[in-house]
Amino acid sequence: MLIKVCSAANSGLETIGVDVEVNLANRGLPAFEIVGLPSKAVDESRERVKTAIVNSNIEFPTKRITINLAPADLPKEGSFYDLPIAIGVLASIMNCELPEKSLFFGELSLDGTLRHTKGALLLSLFAKEKGIKSIFVPKASANEAAIIKGVRVYPVESINQLLAYLLGQIPLEPAKYREVKSEVVQAEFDMAEILGQEQAKRAMEISAAGGHNFFMVGSPGSGKTMLARALPGILPILAERESLEVTKIYSASGRIPPEGSLIKIRPFRAPHHTISQVGLIGGGSRPQPGEISLAHRGVLFLDEFNEFPRGVLESLRQPMEDGHLTISRSRERVKYPSRFILVASANPCPCGYLYHPKKSCTCTQREVEKYKKRVSGPLLDRIDLYIEVPVVDIKELSKNQQLRNSSSLEIRARVEKAREMQKNRFKEKEIYTNAEMKNAHIKKYCFLSKEVKQLLLQAGMAFQLSARSYFKMIKVARTIADLEDSDGIRVSHMAEALQYRPRDQIRDK
Amino acid sequence: MKLSFNQGKVWVVNGIIKISDEKYPRLLREIDSPPEILYYKGDWDNSIFENCLAVVGSRRMTTYGKLITNKLVSEIARAGVTIVSGFMFGIDATAHKATIDAGGRTIAVMPCGIDMVHPAHQEDLYKEILEHRGLIISEFESTHPPGLWTYPKRNKIVAGISKAAMVVEAGHKSGSLITAELAKKYKRRLFAVPGPLTSVLSKGTIQLIKEGAEIVTSTEDILVEYDINIEVVRESSMQGLNELEQSIIKKLQEEPMEIDALTRLIKISTSEIATALSLTQIKGLVFEEGGKYYVD
Secondary structure, eight states: EEEEEEEEEETTEEEEEEEEEEEEESSSSEEEEESSSHHHHHHHHHHHHHHHHHHTOOOOOOOOEEEEEETTSSOBBBBHHHHHHHHHHHHHTTOOOOOEEEEEOEEEEETSBBEEEHHHHHHHHHHHHHTOOEEEEEHHHHHHTTTTTEEEEEEEEEEHHHHHHTTTOOOOOOOOOOOOOOOOOEEEEEESOOSSHHHHHHHHHHHHTOOOEEEEEEEEESSSSHHHHHHHHOOOOOHHHHHHHHHHHHHHHOOOOOOOOOOOOEEEEETTOOOOHHHEEEEETTEEHHHHTTTTSSSSEEESGGSSSSHHHHTTHHHHHHEEEEEOSSOOEEEEEEEOOOEEEEEESSSSOOSSSSSSOOHHHHHHHHHHHHHHHHHHHGGGEEEEEOOHHHHHHHOOOOOOOOHHHHHHHHHHHHHHOOOHHHHSSSSSEEEGHHHHHHHHHHHHHHHHHHHHHHHHHHHHHHHHHHHHHHHHHHHHHHHTOOOSSSSSHHHEEEEOOOOOGGGGO | OEEEEOOOGGGGGGGGTTTSSTTTTTHHTTTTSSEEEEEEEEEEOOOGGGSEEEEEEOOSSOOOHHHHHHHHHHHHHTTTEEEEOOOTTTTTHHHHHHHHHTOOOOOEESSOTTTEEEGGHHHHHHHHHHHHOEEEEEESOOTTOOTTTHHHHHHHHHHOOSSSEEEOOOOTTTTHHHHHHHHHTTEEEEEEEOTTTTGGGGHHHHHHHHOOEEEOOSSHHGGGTEEEEEEEEHHHHTTOOOHHHHHHHHHHHHHHHHHHHHHHTTTSSSHHHHHHHHHHHHHTTTEEEEEEEOOO
16 A cells, blocks of 8 residues: 655755655565665664654554655655654554645654754745645744745644544644744844944944945954954844745754744854864755855854965855855755855964054064965955954043943944945845945946045055955945935045055055 | 147147247256247146156156155145156156146156157046146147157256256166256256165166265155255145044144044044044055054
8 A cells, every 4th residue: 555745855955845655565574665765864764763653552564664755866865754754654554644735744753752853944935835735844843834824834743643633533733823024133242332442343333234344453352253243233134035044044954943933133153263164165965054154144253364274265255256155966956045244353463462552472573474464365355344453451441431332223223224225226236235246336336526536546545555445445435425324425435434445464554 | 649639628729938938937948958949738837837846767667666756756746846757658657647646736748749649548647637737848849759859858858947856766778867967967956766776777776876866765855955844744734634633633643542542532433533544644644553543
């Protein structure tokens, strides 16, 4: 007797349907085989399913059981086939009907209960796309799946429960639909808590408003990490579409906790500089998203930028350019999005105390030069804002009473207004922020008056700006103008932008 | 060779000054066999001839040459000195451009007829000189082509109009050395900018210094010749500053400090301080190193 249970498999962020065909034959020696290129974890399903069924006080059939995971030539990975296999076997021996247009998915514990399984949201999206009305997933995974309207998500606690429901013995309520709604979320670190650092905070506001990547140079203890961590809090709240994108990635890589649902805050990722290329951009034999995708719609913070191997940094270039990463393997091609704001930080010299007011630098001139040279190349090209982060002296701070500190909420409000201007500006094109502008966009959208051009020219001489820096300055000036609700770029906007100009390899001047 | 443009603006009409005219540049009259006729484009205002510095150098300019020309010429021009040169690509063109960018006036003396732009690819610079109260001068009429002997004649005018001449970079056979010789002959002050000994283009300038030209180490060396006090120039640049900029400079004169410290001291937003700092840096009044701002 053949029963077909529908399931699905995720490849990156794509999902394809998998049919779990369960056949119980009376002839032949008792056996339990899975075919269809199962991986080891899938093959071990047999043990889990068998034990789970027995532990659920159900007699395991002594028949020749063959499970075919179709399509047969697609390698099957994962542990989520446990549920469809188990229910297929049970439906077969109990002679019960499986509901039409349903998907089954979930890993079994040996005691028959379902465990939180990654990828439930993708399943839900797949179901919606294919017109499948119901999905049966582990209870702990139901919340993330329930954000898709129009799909009934049944939270399954154990195979006993599911069986009882399918036999009509007990009801099973679908999980409540959770509307995907943006909401204001409190920042992890509030800008108001950061003492001093007025320029750095201003640079961060500009970064958040225009999506500009930025670079901080400062001694240890100057607060670079704290500043970086405060950035997600002033970025605009995630739009629904963005929230969904981020949640998909986290679902696919198993990073949504049990009972977890939609991700509403912007991610902040800070990989250590010993990370491998695969860890940073993604990959592996079964391609997993890297830090850049886990930072999608959020912030990627590379502390001690000089210490990252050149090759690793080089690999960032293309995904930053494209906004996504495609990983090709012999059997599949997987694409993960990667749009983030890059925040990089570095010490001014190997010992870190080059410009420290109190500690003295112990590096030789040569060492300092060499250190500065390591930060170079096409990646720096993507960075629009540079700031020196000074060490803050608490005593000095209390001496000169500070200007009132803006809170993250206040700054975010300004940032959102600036983003609104950009939205109107780029409404027909494919970009959303000033930082994404290429030369053609700059020509079109950033008219410069004669005075501003004159200033740029003079600045070019005084500061020895490279041609690339010119364009960066224009983009930054455009964002500053947006923050001031100004249609045109004024001299004051350009003058301020020049303070954040790239110092080539953080060299003086 | 290219014919200069016709746009209906006043200065496109050629002007002529004869040696008998009152307006003929006084210093030029004093050289041996001065040109009888000067053709020109632009607004002839004699004040432009009051303080002239000839800035010449190799057409094969190095990065150092460009840098130092920009640095020196911008401050000298800003102080009110007219920069005179030969419009050749290299040091000449750089000097003309630096003057314009600094808001000063420059005179380009052509080695060809007044209606030609030579070198032709610098037409934009030609326009800018005229747009910024400068003058184009030539001894030759209409479309007279440049030739081997027109250059020395042009050099005579460059040296002759000027009170002093500065050679920025020159190989040992450079045409600018001819202008230097003429300056000496006309008893004008001769300055030369030292360059790296490793550079072929320093050979000429270093030889000049050996032979008695004055070595240039800063703009002060030159401005002293024109009785211009650099402090006064810098002070008057201060006049052009607004209240915030002046306040910042005063604070920095007391003590160099970082932008955040300035922000707290003056109690203005960091954005406005940043703007003011950029403007004063561009004017050459404020400098920055390692995050600290200071005045000279």
